[in-house]
Amino acid sequence: MMNTQQATLRFARLLLAGLAALALAGAAQADIAVIVHPSNATALDDEQISKIFLGQTKTFSGGGEAVPVDQKEGATREDFGNKVLKKNPSQLKALWARQIFTGGAKPPREMGGDDEVLKFVASTPGAIGYVDAGKANSSVKVVKR
Secondary structure, eight states: OOOHHHHHHHHHHHHHHHHHHHHHHHHHSOOEEEEEOTTOOOOOOHHHHHHHHTTSOSBOTTSOBOEEEEEOSSHHHHHHIIIIIOOOHHHHHHHHHHHHHTTOOOOOEEESSHHHHHHHHHHOTTEEEEEEGGGOOTTSEEEEO
16 A cells, blocks of 8 residues: 555656656657748748649749659658648548549659758759758748748
8 A cells, every 4th residue: 555655756757757758749849941942932821832742733823833842751741741731641641642543643752851851942943842940041941930
């Protein structure tokens, strides 16, 4: 049988473990920056970004070709899908499976991570991608945070 002091200590440990888990979960949610080539003057809203990344349009509203690049599976990609595209990973996989099966749009090219996306977008005039907001730099133009 536990005494009051042992019960209080056990409760405190469980509370700390729960708080630590919440802190880690919050840290895993990164802020995302949607980026384009610095010469791209097009203003983009969430709807236009979604249409480009979901294969519903191949051009920016100003008429230039849009070349979207995705990241390999991971926290940044999942956050982008959830926050910007409003789709979870399962929904995105199903959408692209349908598109490919029916001969529709092809999914965006996948890059290995933030550094690859930054390099590609900085060197490709029609490119649009996303990175962890802390990684965005002056080689690209941030159109959404």
